[in-house]
Amino acid sequence: GPAGFDYLQNAFSGHYGPPADAASSLPFTSSWLSSSKTDVEAEWREYNESVSSLELHPQGLPPVTLRTGGSVSRITMHSPASVGPGKEEPECKGERTDLLLRLGLLKLVSQIEGLKPETLPETLKLNLYRLRDVQCQVQRIVVISTSMLVLRQTLVTEQLVSDPSALESLVSQSTKRLSELVEKDAGIGLPEIVEAITELPDSNDVVVSLEKLRAKKEVVASMIAKSLRPGDAIFTCVSRVIYLAMRGAVLGGTRSKGRQLVEVALRRIGATLLTEKVIDAARVLIVLATVSACVHGVWYDNLLKDE
Numbered sequence: 001g002p003a004g005f006d007y008l009q010n011a012f013s014g015h016y017g018p019p020a021d022a023a024s025s026l027p028f029t030s031s032w033l034s035s036s037k038t039d040v041e042a043e044w045r046e047y048n049e050s051v052s053s054l055e056l057h058p059q060g061l062p063p064v065t066l067r068t069g070g071s072v073s074r075i076t077m078h079s080p081a082s083v084g085p086g087k088e089e090p091e092c093k094g095e096r097t098d099l100l101l102r103l104g105l106l107k108l109v110s111q112i113e114g115l116k117p118e119t120l121p122e123t124l125k126l127n128l129y130r131l132r133d134v135q136c137q138v139q140r141i142v143v144i145s146t147s148m149l150v151l152r153q154t155l156v157t158e159q160l161v162s163d164p165s166a167l168e169s170l171v172s173q174s175t176k177r178l179s180e181l182v183e184k185d186a187g188i189g190l191p192e193i194v195e196a197i198t199e200l201p202d203s204n205d206v207v208v209s210l211e212k213l214r215a216k217k218e219v220v221a222s223m224i225a226k227s228l229r230p231g232d233a234i235f236t237c238v239s240r241v242i243y244l245a246m247r248g249a250v251l252g253g254t255r256s257k258g259r260q261l262v263e264v265a266l267r268r269i270g271a272t273l274l275t276e277k278v279i280d281a282a283r284v285l286i287v288l289a290t291v292s293a294c295v296h297g298v299w300y301d302n303l304l305k306d307e
Contacts, residue, residue: 019298029121036104089286091253101289109135123296137281145271249282
């Protein structure tokens, strides 16, 4: 409440000085805002274009085409339409500070390198561990999505599934197993990932040849390892899709509009089952942006006043 914000403002002022001194006392915050401003107009325009295209093209962009010619099926299982347990957060209306904070936070957690306290904006230092948690969640989403793309490619090119519904059933099962695994152990290795997505009970009725799938484990492992390297085409593509999905929720909010934008983005890589994970990560960033605007708004205003 207001009393809490006043306390945080006073504590921040006691440590970093008054808002009038922001340019000299908050170098990392100033640099962060400046970097966020470089493409904020383009990001906002792209976001609004994606909102407009929802009505014209509800299925979104064409699916990702993989190196060997396979592609993600358009028949993808949707995540549950019901709202998750978290509080629903509002969309961004384009107000400058709110927009800069939301996009700035999104860019921070989208970095590959882990966030460091010594270079974090001064206004965000108390939220380092929250931001690290979101960064880890984003990276987990990238790993799961990439692994599912490789699994789809293997199943299709090796003709291991009988029809699209069988493919979606298997991918759904594998996504659930891998999601549970990475949530339990953030340090899992490639063997555990491959085991999670390829191991099925002998009684399964969706894979034509379970033995053939298991025989492809080394191939699957090699493809996932290559696709998770920064600079790899698949890694770049998946990372961009996850960024767009996150942007859709961070700017569109966690209600219907944001959820639709997330699903449209994730559908390109057959990852709509991860919609709730994206929404949960975006919800944290919206809350952090909102709270920081309330607590540090006068400092931000001083840093932005000459722009």
